[in-house]
Amino acid sequence: MQWELVREQDLHPASVASLIPVRGARPRGHSYSAILISQAVSLVLSANSSFRGAARSLQILCAEAAECCPSLWSIRNWILRLGLYELERPKLPAADWALILDHTIQVGPHKALLILGVKLGELNGNNFALGHQDVTVLGLEICERSNGQKVLEALEKVKEQIGEPRLLVSDAGSDIKKAAGMFCERYPHTDWIPDVGHRMARLLEAELKGDPKWESYLSQAGHCRNQCQQTALSPLMPPAQRGKARWMNFQPLVTWGLNVIQHPTPSWADAREFKRLFGWLDDYEEELGDYWMMMHLGQETCRIIKQGGIESESLENCRQMLKERVEGARLRRHAAGIREYLEEVESKLRPGEKLLGSSDIVESIFGKYKLLMERSPQKAITRLILAIGALTSKRTPDLVRQAMEAIKMEAVEKWFGKYIGESARSIRQKAFA
Numbered sequence: 001m002q003w004e005l006v007r008e009q010d011l012h013p014a015s016v017a018s019l020i021p022v023r024g025a026r027p028r029g030h031s032y033s034a035i036l037i038s039q040a041v042s043l044v045l046s047a048n049s050s051f052r053g054a055a056r057s058l059q060i061l062c063a064e065a066a067e068c069c070p071s072l073w074s075i076r077n078w079i080l081r082l083g084l085y086e087l088e089r090p091k092l093p094a095a096d097w098a099l100i101l102d103h104t105i106q107v108g109p110h111k112a113l114l115i116l117g118v119k120l121g122e123l124n125g126n127n128f129a130l131g132h133q134d135v136t137v138l139g140l141e142i143c144e145r146s147n148g149q150k151v152l153e154a155l156e157k158v159k160e161q162i163g164e165p166r167l168l169v170s171d172a173g174s175d176i177k178k179a180a181g182m183f184c185e186r187y188p189h190t191d192w193i194p195d196v197g198h199r200m201a202r203l204l205e206a207e208l209k210g211d212p213k214w215e216s217y218l219s220q221a222g223h224c225r226n227q228c229q230q231t232a233l234s235p236l237m238p239p240a241q242r243g244k245a246r247w248m249n250f251q252p253l254v255t256w257g258l259n260v261i262q263h264p265t266p267s268w269a270d271a272r273e274f275k276r277l278f279g280w281l282d283d284y285e286e287e288l289g290d291y292w293m294m295m296h297l298g299q300e301t302c303r304i305i306k307q308g309g310i311e312s313e314s315l316e317n318c319r320q321m322l323k324e325r326v327e328g329a330r331l332r333r334h335a336a337g338i339r340e341y342l343e344e345v346e347s348k349l350r351p352g353e354k355l356l357g358s359s360d361i362v363e364s365i366f367g368k369y370k371l372l373m374e375r376s377p378q379k380a381i382t383r384l385i386l387a388i389g390a391l392t393s394k395r396t397p398d399l400v401r402q403a404m405e406a407i408k409m410e411a412v413e414k415w416f417g418k419y420i421g422e423s424a425r426s427i428r429q430k431a432f433a
Helices: 034-045 051-061 063-068 072-088 148-162 174-186 196-208 212-228 251-262 271-308 312-325 329-346 360-373 383-391 397-406 409-419 424-431
Strands: 097-105 111-119 136-143 167-170 191-194
Touching: 034 051, 034 072, 034 383, 034 397, 051 072, 072 136, 072 383, 072 397, 072 409, 097 148, 097 174, 097 360, 111 148, 111 360, 136 148, 136 383, 136 409, 148 174, 167 174, 174 191, 191 196, 191 329, 196 271, 196 329, 212 251, 212 271, 251 271, 271 312, 271 329, 312 329, 360 383, 383 409
Parallel strands: 097 167, 167 191
Antiparallel strands: 097 111, 111 136
16 A cells, blocks of 8 residues: 655645635625625525525635635625615516515514516426526515505506516415406406416315314324334324425325325234224225325326416316316316316416416425525514525626625615514514613
8 A cells, every 4th residue: 555645735726716716807896706706695595505604615615715705794695685686676578477476474473475477478388387597576575464455556566667467376365366356457468377286275175174084084194193103113104294285285194094005014014013003094995095086186287287387288188187087976076176277277368378377486485585594593574585586586697796786785774674674683682681
């Protein structure tokens, strides 16, 4: 065996240090290059690093200037400024804007209304599944109480920027649905499309909520999970039941029950213990088949519309799928509800159009925002709500340079102060001073 002495400078070659240039083309009045700012923001928003983790990562990637790398507070401020830039930059009017809107609720009295936009003409005809950077933030309003009138006012503000949109897409929340109805009545060019996923969940809820057999199955599954947790059969225990959006997430629980029934007792399991924990499932075999098929019909309808959009071919594919797979009175009743939805959205189609039928993207952006908020000790809405705008940004060095030169932290403070005079953290500090 031969050993080779390596010089210390060879452990950190210059090529590593140049992965992200600290200097170089910089936004006016800034110490760091636009490329470094862009990469720092992406470490948080794309790689899910914490602000502190992103700062440490930059020290590693820019080893030759580690002492000059930005702090976590600089990175946080860049994200806020980029988010406000995306919110306030001018948007071009067009007749094919589709608006996607929803609320998010945090701890405290405030909720945020987010309005995203995408031009239907720019969507890929074969895939209507949107990514964060496919949409544009058109509106972000924070309020203590939301109602149809306030949502309508937010839509009117967006209309002043982009003209009359072609489409509104949302769940069927009462305030948003009411506002969408008033807006479409006022502007006939615009139609409202209820989100396909939420509609399928509501159809399932209408069929199963209050059904004694279904309620009994949920109760037994929850009891079974508790009994399994400290046993050798814990790998086979039922999945946890969700408290929120549960009607959109019951299929894993139903699939679990069918798997246990249809597969033999594992060779490593004690047969008597297996029977004690899972024998109750035999009483639900027939119903589980119906439950699974209802959920499957809804999921297939979602898949077709989310990927292909709403147009004649995709709607016909949905109808054909329902015709082939429906047997029994309960399934026929459920399929009839799906067909009613297909007829409802088909009535909004105009010749040659493909429409968006899903608001999943707004749920995804809210999910990413809440992931950022998990690291915060205060769960109320804070300035970090502007990260939503940064999530939709292309984050190219040139765009980042424009954002940093256009938006200062004073503008961020002014925007936040317009909605929330004092943060929850400040109130807490004064109360316990």
